[in-house]
Amino acid sequence: MNRKQLTLLIILGVVLGGLGYNVYRKRQSGYERGADKAEGQKLLQGVPESALNDVAQITVKQGASEVNLAKAGSIWTVKERGGYPANFNNISELVRKLWDLKVTRKVEVGPSRLAKLKLTKEDGALLDLKDDKGKSLAAVTLGAQTSKEAGEDSQFGGGSFPNGRYVMRGDDIKTVALVSDALSVETKPEEWLSKDWFKVEKIKAITVIGPVATNNWKLSRETESGEWKLADAKPAEALDSGKASGLNWLLATPSFTDVIIDPKPEATGFTNATTATINTFEGFTYTFKLGKAATGEDNYALQLTVAGEFPKERVAGKDEKPEDKTKLDKEFADKQKTLEEKLKNEKAFEKWTYLTSKYTIENLLKERKDFLAEKKEEPKKDDAKAPGDLPKLDFNPVPPPK
8 A cells, every 4th residue: 555545544534533523423412402493483383373272171290290170161170179279370371381482492312311301201290281072282291490500699699590491292202392481380289279268357256166165265346446355354354455466467368278178087177176256347257167187287177158248228328418329329339249249259168178377377276365464463461570580679668667
């Protein structure tokens, strides 16, 4: 072999080596490189816009955790919670987001890469949207979230925050992509519940009856801004107005943690229940059954019933002018309609047993003594001589005889 042939072989080897290295690099980094033509395309490319309105069932499944959301008439419900109403805003936002979500970068991967991106059946979260007949309209597997370092002056105060997520259409490995939304989707049923609940306003009286009769109490007031008074107060009992002031806002913004599907006595603590009745100036009567739940120290089971008695007619004022009657009658009618609607909405909660925190109902768990003023001890009078006391001197001695 002459020198010229050797040179050609060396050049050819370098060229082939370079091509091979480029192919290797392409295969190794393909899952991080994107195809320009995929950028900006919708994640659910090919799914018609009209299908958005056909979504009637949603399944979210990750490992052993699963939640099923379904439409019952016009209301979304949570199957795992006995058909309790779901948070429509969260569902609507999720569906709309999926339909509008665009691909940031298409990702080329092989089967071995799916585990790293958490897109396997074991690690990924499968989100399946179906119509009312159970036909899948769109299925997306949610994989690993990506994150970005936050500057010290950012709202995150340094550290990192999620800024994207790897996704895949169903189980089609050719559709793996990166999107610019972290897509946090819960698989816990309680996270999908509608937390709209009752609201107690303008309290007039509160009666609490517990397992121990001596702890029972009733407090009432004559006006919305009036002082609370203790019913059947004994001579030695004086109400502490400061301790009772917390009742002014009792259950004004209550919240619950979960819904108890199988309210057995051993789970709810209703065998030793406390009953609380609240009457309002508007005519509502709320009756609560409270029990120490078995799921934790600060958890309580709650059931409620609601009743309402509202005036049917408006009593005209003493100096009411005829020209004001129409306006006042309309205001009265509108108010009555609002009260009736509130009663109807809140009676829908009567069929359920709720899990709530002690913080929400702690004022109803107080004992009678917790509202009483502390007794001041008077100093004791003790004229007895202590050991070692000197005898008292007589400053008026009898004079000696003359």
